[in-house]
Each structure stands twice: as structure tokens, then as C-alpha cells.
Amino acid sequence: MFLGTHAPRLDDKGRLILPAKFRDGLAGGVVITKGQEHCLFVFPIAEFTRLADQLREAPVTHKAARAYSRVFFASAHDEVPDKQGRVTIPAHLRQYAGLSKDCVVIGASTRVEIWDAAAWETYLENSEESFADIEEEVLPGIF
Numbered sequence: 001m002f003l004g005t006h007a008p009r010l011d012d013k014g015r016l017i018l019p020a021k022f023r024d025g026l027a028g029g030v031v032i033t034k035g036q037e038h039c040l041f042v043f044p045i046a047e048f049t050r051l052a053d054q055l056r057e058a059p060v061t062h063k064a065a066r067a068y069s070r071v072f073f074a075s076a077h078d079e080v081p082d083k084q085g086r087v088t089i090p091a092h093l094r095q096y097a098g099l100s101k102d103c104v105v106i107g108a109s110t111r112v113e114i115w116d117a118a119a120w121e122t123y124l125e126n127s128e129e130s131f132a133d134i135e136e137e138v139l140p141g142i143f
Contacts, residue, residue, distance in 0.1 A: 002107030015086045033076040042112040
């Protein structure tokens with residue numbers, strides 16, 4: 001499980017050092033793809049495979065499933081982090097997420113998310129007020 005918030009920097013070659021506490025879970029390889037709200041999703045290979053299997057089960061006649069699959073798979077980039085825990089983020093994904101030097105990497109349970117630092121701050125400002133309000137919708141009766 002990936003947890004926490006980290007603030008690595010993107011180097012001039014488009015590489016990002018993954019947080020040390022995430023490296024064991026990602027050492028076998030990752031898939032980086034477009035996420036929602038213009039962040040990037042980073043999946044361990046096994047989790048990406050599990051999601052891909054679920055998407056394959058969606059009927060090809062379902063327009064939303066086709067559209068989601070196209071973007072999800074067409075933007076995906078796979079690689080194995082190097083010995084320093086770095087991954088290269090392709091230019092098209094850096095552009096999509098608006099990544100500059102300062103990034104935020106968050107643990108999101110079964111995946112890692114990469115955000116531009118300013119975009120993450122804006123997201124938090126806009127969503128923290130509604131956090132308590134959506135609890136009952138997302139986790140009814142849990143808390």
C-alpha cells in the first residue's frame with residue numbers, strides 16, 4: 001500500500017526519483033499513464049495488469065469503456081526504475097500533467113500519483129472543504 005506525500009524534483013532529462021518508501025513496491029516495473037485531474041498514475045506491473053484485465057471485461061459496445069480504454073492504454077508507458085529509483089516520464093505525459101521542476105508524489109493505496117506541485121496545492125485547496133461532505137457518499141456507514 002502506498003501512503004504519504006513527497007516532493008521530489010524533475011531533472012532536465014524528465015526523470016523523477018521515486019520516494020524511497022515506494023521503491024520496493026515498484027522495483028519490478030511500473031506503468032505510468034494519464035490519471036484524472038491532470039495527474040499521472042503510476043502502477044506496479046501487477047496492479048496495472050489487474051486493471052487491464054477488468055477493462056478487457058467491459059463490453060466493446062460500451063462507448064465510455066472504449067473511450068476510457070483508449071486514453072488509458074494509449075498514454076501508458078512502462079519501465080523499470082533504475083538503481084537510484086528514477087523513472088523517466090515521457091514528454092507527452094509531462095505535458096498532460098503540466099509537470100515542471102517541482103512535483104508532488106502521493107501514495108494513493110494501490111497506485112502512486114505524480115502531480116505538478118502548484119496543481120496539487122490548487123487541488124487540495126479546492127477539495128479539502130468537500131472532503132468531509134463526500135465521506136458518506138464514498139464510505140457510507142464506515143466512520
